[in-house]
Amino acid sequence: MTSTVQGIVFDIRRYSVHDGPGIRTAVFLKGCPARCAWCHNPESQRSDVELMHWPQRCVACGACVAVCPRKAVSMVIGPAQDAGDADGQGGGTQARPVIQFDMCDACGTCVEVCPRQAVTLVGRWMSVADVMDELERDRPFYDQSGGGVTFSGGEPLAQPDFLLALLKECKRVDLHTCVDTSGIAPPEVVQAMIPWVDLWLYDIKSVDDAAHCEHVGVSSRIVLANLSKLASASANVAARVPVIPSFNDTEDDMEAIARVLAELEGKRPLRVHLLPYHVLGEQKYERLGRGYEMRLLRAPSQELMERLARVFVREGFQTRIGG
Ligand code: SF4
Ligand code: SF4
Incomplete structure (x- = not known):
């Protein structure tokens, strides 16, 4: 029987090709414990409509x-x-x-x-059955492309009961599952999800705890502890590093992240995605009646992105620029 648990969703995007393998449907859960100044989905942050x-x-x-x-x-x-x-x-x-x-x-x-x-x-409240109905509409595309569903946010782990029920239902009907996460969640929540997630898209913003606390609003220690837990469980992980001007856009920043990834058990994750900062979310802040702190920053150049990517390549990671 499908779970009766409900959750709050702020968007469902079909035909996504940037959120995991193949053609996917991305389900965006509302609510996030982080407050990244560069967040391009500010409508995802609050956990209410x-x-x-x-x-x-x-x-x-x-x-x-x-x-x-x-x-x-x-x-x-x-x-x-x-x-x-x-x-x-x-x-x-x-x-x-x-x-x-x-x-x-x-x-x-x-x-x-x-x-x-x-x-x-x-934001709208949805049941597991509501979400599954949406997902099943594109089953032929998943089957032909090796795609599936990606749960994103916000922070999908911030609605653990809803996410776990969705993941279990997806596996019951044989859908490939990705979870796109900041890693900011209690360790027992991450542990409970592991058997049901085919691929983790795992954000690493900085390994400098002071900088992480200042710009993300949460310690990096919980992020790294959960990543270590996934590596120990041999979970399939792609590390995603957003490159943010004035925060983590130097080779030293990337080398520090690469060292932490290289020390993980079994040298996982093997893949790194570098995501250049962009300003596409700026207008959303105005629509929500909020200020946007990053207004004066420019997106990193392609030349800089390639230089930063080479840091991870040197460490032996499969590295690409973009999601
Ligand atoms: S602006 Fe007024 S009418 Fe509109 S949603 Fe808010 S409280 Fe309701
Ligand atoms: S004033 Fe603008 S936002 Fe308000 S009802 Fe008219 S068109 Fe809509």
């Missing part, structure tokens, strides 16, 4: 203001955004809704009345 506002779609009709039971939306008059001089003078004014996100409880009333889908809810 939340509201997003899309200014480009909004026609300032005011319907959301009229219906909000918590008075979290108000209409303000400001300079028109697409007119006026370079200094913003003389271009007229326009009305626009301003959402006080700290007053919003994501009741969804404004979403129902908005004529332009300019407000949306992120």
Whole structure:
């Protein structure tokens, strides 16, 4: 019998080719214990349903203001955004809704009345059966390509009961499983998942504990302890290293990570994926009413990525740039 446990999911992406072998469906679970400043999925961080506002779609009709039971939306008059001089003078004014996100409880009333889908809810509660129904739709693609399902986030291990139930159901129906994780979870949670995961996509951001605490918000010790546990269990692991400017983008940073990976039992994992920082998540912060701290940073150059990749190649790891 399929488990009755439910979890909160913020996205399901079909036909993914960057989240493990073959063609996959990626299921993104909401909620994450880390607070990486560079996170490109800020809507994944909180573990509850939340509201997003899309200014480009909004026609300032005011319907959301009229219906909000918590008075979290108000209409303000400001300079028109697409007119006026370079200094913003003389271009007229326009009305626009301003959402006080700290007053919003994501009741969804404004979403129902908005004529332009300019407000949306992120996150929905799903049962294991709901998710499996979605996954089964693309079974022919998995079978032809050697693909399957990847559970990502957020941090999928932050919903351990839901994830474990999903993994067991996937194996019962013979689906290949990947878990894309930060490794930030209690060791007993990782242990419980091991028999049900075909491939771990395991983030290693830094082995410098002070830097990890400062920029991720959590000690690196738990990440490395869980990685060691996976290596000892001969789990199939690909280490994923996000390359973040001003955080870990030097050869010294990569050499430190490579040394830790090389010392793991059985010299696992054998594969390393270097993931260049990108700014694609920037607009999402604005839609959620949050600031984006990484605004001034640029993506690392291809030349730098290749230089950093050679560090892992020298240590004997199969290394590639990208997921
Ligand atoms: S209801 Fe939608 S389109 Fe109208 S002001 Fe609100 S967000 Fe904008
Ligand atoms: S989701 Fe509910 S509380 Fe939040 S802005 Fe819309 S109507 Fe108001």
